[in-house]
Amino acid sequence: MSIDWWTLGLQAVNLLVLVWILARFLFRPVARILAERREAAAAVLADAEAARAAAEAARQEAEAETAALKARREALLAEAREAAGREAEALRAEARAGIGRERAEAEAQIARLRESGQEEAAGAAAALAADIARRLMGRLPDSARAAGFAAGLAEALADLPEATRAGLGVAAPLRIRAARALSEEERRDLRDRLAAVLERPVTLDVAEDPSLLAGLELEAPGAVVRNHLKADLGRIASELARHG
Template identity: 45%
Template sequence: MKIDWSTLLLQTINVLVLVWLLGRFLFRPVAGIIADRRAQAMSMLHDAEAARLAAQKEQAAITDERAELAAHRADAMAQASDDASKQRAALVAAAKEEAVRLREQAAAEIGQERQAHDEAVSVRAVHLAVDIAHKLLERVPDALRVMPFVDGLADGVRKLSPAARDDMSEGAALQLIVPRALTGDEQAACEAALASVLGRPVPLCTRIEPALIAGLELAGTHAVVRNSWRDQLEQVRSGLQGDDGHT
């Protein structure tokens, strides 16, 4: 086989030129394009990774925000439940206090009404007892309505203070209150008893008051001495009412 070196040289040169041309006009632009595309792809991948990280971060923030909102909602629900429980307990306590107050008020009113009723019954009983005694004493004979009370009247004058007794002995005529008209003996007995106590004869002006029932009362300028059944019945009435808590 005979080798044509000139042809081989030309072919070699052609190959080299072709390779140079391909490297200059094909491989370098393609490599640049590939490099650009790779750079763009890397930039897109970087942007995608950044977007993915931002999305993850945003998703985490949303998750945290949701968790925080859920926690706030749970706290608000718990606070509302606690407030409702407290309000319910306060309303129940207030209702119980109001019920106790109303019960105590009702009991007090019932007690007052019962006390007022008992007092009214007691007063009526006292008045009835005194009225019965008054009617019974009215049956006493006239002879016993004056004389048995003369000494008691004199003793009452004797028990006055010295100033009151002197005022009676030195004053004007004394008023002798009697249940009926006096007989001469009864008049004389009264004058003698009072003169003995006061140390001098005293003029007496009599006034008849049947309400005395029996007894005598002596009225001076500044003092009154009572010794009558009317006065004693009033004392009994006052004493019974005082014992029952009345004034």
């Protein structure tokens, strides 16, 4: 067996030329393309991660702002309710003081009339005192004509016999008369207070009745619960007439 060194040498040269051609025109371009694609993919991933981080930061910031706004809203509502309660109580105290002054004046005049034997005039004085008190109540601002009366109505309802309370609001909504239209928050507060007294959920049928002057009245079969100034003035007038 003999080796043709010329043929072997030429084949080796051909192989080297082929490897050089492949390395120059195939391997290097392919490696460059792969490197460029890896860089592009890394850039896309980096942009996506940055966008995700920005979105997460924006979400957290929005949640924080929402929580802060909610807390601020609750604080403002609580402050407004407290201020409204203080104002209503001050107005009621002023109204009660005015009624007390009018009553004291009427009683003083009744005493004077009684001393002079003018019993008929004393009755007229009692009616006049009640009328003056009604006009005084008519000067209350609209906001004070219902605010703060829900608690008194619930207390009066709790004083009813248990047998009477057991049938209230079962077959039909509780009928409520109010001196002015109640806001949704006032309706909810009144419903919650009455439900707490009756120990069960209730629904309300609220009607506006300006003749009550200020306050609320609950009407039900066999029971009427009053917590309004019209009833108070009626009792004052009756008391003055009786003493007259």
